[in-house]
Amino acid sequence: MQLTGAQIVIECLKEQGVDTVFGYPGGAILNVYDELYKHQNEIKHILTSHEQGASHAADGYARSTGKVGVCFATSGPGATNLVTGIATAYMDSVPMVAITCNVTVPLLGKDSFQEIDIAGITTPITKHNFIVKDITKLADTIRRAFKIAQKGRPGPVLVDIPKDITAAKTEYTYKKAEPIPRVTETIREEDIEKALKMIGAAKKPYIFVGGGAVISEASEELREFVKKVDAPVCDTLMGKGAFDGTHDLYTGMLGMHGTKTSNLGVSECDLLIAVGTRFSDRVLGNAKKFAKQAKILQFDVDAAEINKNIRVDACVVGDLKEILKQLNAKLSQMNHNDWITHVMDFKVKFPLCYEEGGLTGPYLMEEIYRATAGDAIIVTEVGQHQMWAAQYYKYKNPRTFLSSGGLGTMGYGLGAAIGAQVANPNKQVINIAGDGCFRMNMNEIATAARQKLPLIEVIVNNHVLGMVRQWQDLFYEKRYSATVLDDGVDFVKLAEAMGATGYRATNCAEFDEALQKALVSEGPVVIDCIIGCDDKVWPMVAPGADISTSFTAEDLQERKERD
Numbered sequence: 001m002q003l004t005g006a007q008i009v010i011e012c013l014k015e016q017g018v019d020t021v022f023g024y025p026g027g028a029i030l031n032v033y034d035e036l037y038k039h040q041n042e043i044k045h046i047l048t049s050h051e052q053g054a055s056h057a058a059d060g061y062a063r064s065t066g067k068v069g070v071c072f073a074t075s076g077p078g079a080t081n082l083v084t085g086i087a088t089a090y091m092d093s094v095p096m097v098a099i100t101c102n103v104t105v106p107l108l109g110k111d112s113f114q115e116i117d118i119a120g121i122t123t124p125i126t127k128h129n130f131i132v133k134d135i136t137k138l139a140d141t142i143r144r145a146f147k148i149a150q151k152g153r154p155g156p157v158l159v160d161i162p163k164d165i166t167a168a169k170t171e172y173t174y175k176k177a178e179p180i181p182r183v184t185e186t187i188r189e190e191d192i193e194k195a196l197k198m199i200g201a202a203k204k205p206y207i208f209v210g211g212g213a214v215i216s217e218a219s220e221e222l223r224e225f226v227k228k229v230d231a232p233v234c235d236t237l238m239g240k241g242a243f244d245g246t247h248d249l250y251t252g253m254l255g256m257h258g259t260k261t262s263n264l265g266v267s268e269c270d271l272l273i274a275v276g277t278r279f280s281d282r283v284l285g286n287a288k289k290f291a292k293q294a295k296i297l298q299f300d301v302d303a304a305e306i307n308k309n310i311r312v313d314a315c316v317v318g319d320l321k322e323i324l325k326q327l328n329a330k331l332s333q334m335n336h337n338d339w340i341t342h343v344m345d346f347k348v349k350f351p352l353c354y355e356e357g358g359l360t361g362p363y364l365m366e367e368i369y370r371a372t373a374g375d376a377i378i379v380t381e382v383g384q385h386q387m388w389a390a391q392y393y394k395y396k397n398p399r400t401f402l403s404s405g406g407l408g409t410m411g412y413g414l415g416a417a418i419g420a421q422v423a424n425p426n427k428q429v430i431n432i433a434g435d436g437c438f439r440m441n442m443n444e445i446a447t448a449a450r451q452k453l454p455l456i457e458v459i460v461n462n463h464v465l466g467m468v469r470q471w472q473d474l475f476y477e478k479r480y481s482a483t484v485l486d487d488g489v490d491f492v493k494l495a496e497a498m499g500a501t502g503y504r505a506t507n508c509a510e511f512d513e514a515l516q517k518a519l520v521s522e523g524p525v526v527i528d529c530i531i532g533c534d535d536k537v538w539p540m541v542a543p544g545a546d547i548s549t550s551f552t553a554e555d556l557q558e559r560k561e562r563d
Helices: 005-015 027-038 051-065 083-091 118-125 135-150 163-167 189-201 211-215 219-229 260-268 320-330 337-349 361-372 384-392 412-423 435-441 444-450 466-475 491-497 508-519 553-562
Strands: 002-004 020-024 044-047 069-073 096-102 128-131 156-162 169-171 205-209 233-235 250-253 271-275 295-300 314-317 377-380 429-434 456-461 501-505 525-530
Touching: 002 005, 005 027, 005 135, 005 163, 005 169, 020 051, 020 412, 027 069, 027 096, 027 163, 044 412, 044 444, 051 069, 051 083, 051 096, 051 412, 051 435, 083 096, 083 118, 083 156, 083 412, 096 118, 096 135, 096 163, 118 128, 118 156, 128 135, 135 156, 135 169, 156 163, 189 271, 189 295, 189 314, 189 320, 205 219, 205 260, 211 219, 211 320, 219 271, 219 320, 233 260, 250 260, 250 337, 250 384, 260 337, 295 320, 361 384, 361 429, 361 456, 361 508, 377 384, 377 412, 384 429, 384 456, 384 466, 412 429, 412 435, 412 444, 429 435, 435 456, 456 491, 456 508, 491 501, 491 525, 501 508, 508 525
Parallel strands: 020 044, 020 069, 069 096, 096 156, 128 156, 205 233, 205 271, 233 250, 271 295, 295 314, 377 429, 429 456, 456 525, 501 525
Antiparallel strands: 002 169
């Protein structure tokens, strides 16, 4: 049948099972929005307050479900406002399709009103992108975009469509979406056998879990693998929830703000098994000194990640779920009691702790964990509050911790929380924000209010840019350049002005009461939590230092006393 380009866009989304789109209309994309209006009972559109909010919402939708997140934007500034969200998704391997519309084909390349080469701009931050200048290729291009976004290591794909292509007509034939096969052709038998020999020979193995374990839905296989190898487990920020954070063998996050247990254990192990992680600089610290006593065995779907940041002794390339299945089928039950006892002694000696009595970031996370029974979807912005959320909330299941890991995008969390709440209406979604991050995209509170979303925004408000100030305090002799935010902005009044409920908490009792009210609210709630401006995230590894040198406030005080 003959359809317009706009109709083809909507029909292709329906083919792919898309039920929600996040976006913001404009002149170039009007034809698509007009067609979307006619299909509003099949595809829900969430109008955000800003295009960046739409891209983050599509990201949060994707991370919390494993499905492709979709966002729309018009040409020019509409398209460029998606860029930060696309880059965020790219760094964290999030499946997303961004559909933008541009000026008509004859006007391309002529500096026309609201024209931008969005395909050129996003080339470094997408798995692939397209500009469709031929109506006959539109349907297959959109189908290909969804396939690329999901296959192998996921990521964002952009499709840019000139406005006249959305108005032109061509023949359209429905095609059922093809299942996305797991990458198994790269899993070589000899690599599996070498991995088995290394695991069998290890006396002090440690399992290091990254975001790939979440993406590949490999939690069940990972649990069996850990049991058979009988080894302690640590994770990255992106790997939270892939392995149960309440499990006895779990030792916490690795790296700059990882636990001393994980950092010391990995520094002493003789085999580090890296499961779906890319060895980012925040994990490695000093790469030359990282896990120097260990052989390193890496499992990853992306061959480009092997030997990129650190040299490994062996690897298996392919879908993680399938790799673990094959290993589990051949592994014998092992026993590393002495090694596990040694590592767990670190856990007793160096627990995560904080000064109790007042309202602090760690207290907020522990109280949120208690009040939600660990069953919420926690989203974060970026900074101290992000690290506290990673440290003190225990993630039992995958896709329950959503955070910008690779790009470190301030302003990510609120949009992502909207996407997660829309995708999971029966789950409690809580976004943890710093006051600096909240300022970035706080206009999305209006979106949450308009949609009547019962999400909770917890602002960890220290009136400074906390993580930057922490570095200024420790490494820049307390020169607090441009990090003080004590300007009298009232977040409670702001929340109420945008249609949400606002509370302020200055002590533990006030927060507990506000949280209980928020948990039964039918609309969005903002809780402004006032904490000290000099509270810090501990432990910490100095930039470029060996992770075994992780230190706390007590360690610093002891050094001062010795000096």
